[in-house]
Amino acid sequence: MPTVPWRGKGAVDPHADYLLLATRLPLRSFTTMPRFLGLTASVVRQLERTPGLVGYSLRAQPFARTFWTLSAWIDARALAAFVREAPHDGVMAKLRPHMGLTRFATWTAPGSALPMPWDVAIERLDHSAPDDRARPFPAHATERDTALPDKEQPS
Helix, strand or coil: CCCEEEEECCCCCCCCEEEEEEEEEEECCHHHHHHHHHHHHHHHHHHHCCCCEEEEEEEEEHHHCEEEEEEEECCHHHHHHHHHCCCHHHHHHHHHHHECCEEEEEEEEEHHHCCCCHHHHHHHHHCCCEECCCCCCCCCCCHHHHHCCCEECCC
């Protein structure tokens, strides 16, 4: 699975700030990969119809069993709604036991910075705390909490 280039979902205001989410999703085993890819396809279909999504890209290193996502959202509420809806919510529950330590990073960026380069997203992830629960958005988070630049997700 090659990198899926940035897929914008509409006009971007270069002066507006957007919430970005980057994830690093390592699988524990190669045997989980077919299921992971199938479930990922259902989440991509969900992304395509989700209000509030500005754009996204996916990156894969299948031989390293590692996958990344990068998405931009109009605000934290739009991202939270996506995370809580099917199929995403069910996919995360199904995959949780098969995932290694995941990493999540959120930050804000102006529309003029989109699409965000992968090297920036990877650097943000490298400086985030690992999370062994495979969930990118804590249920108790508020828009203010998640929109702060470099805000680490609570453990």
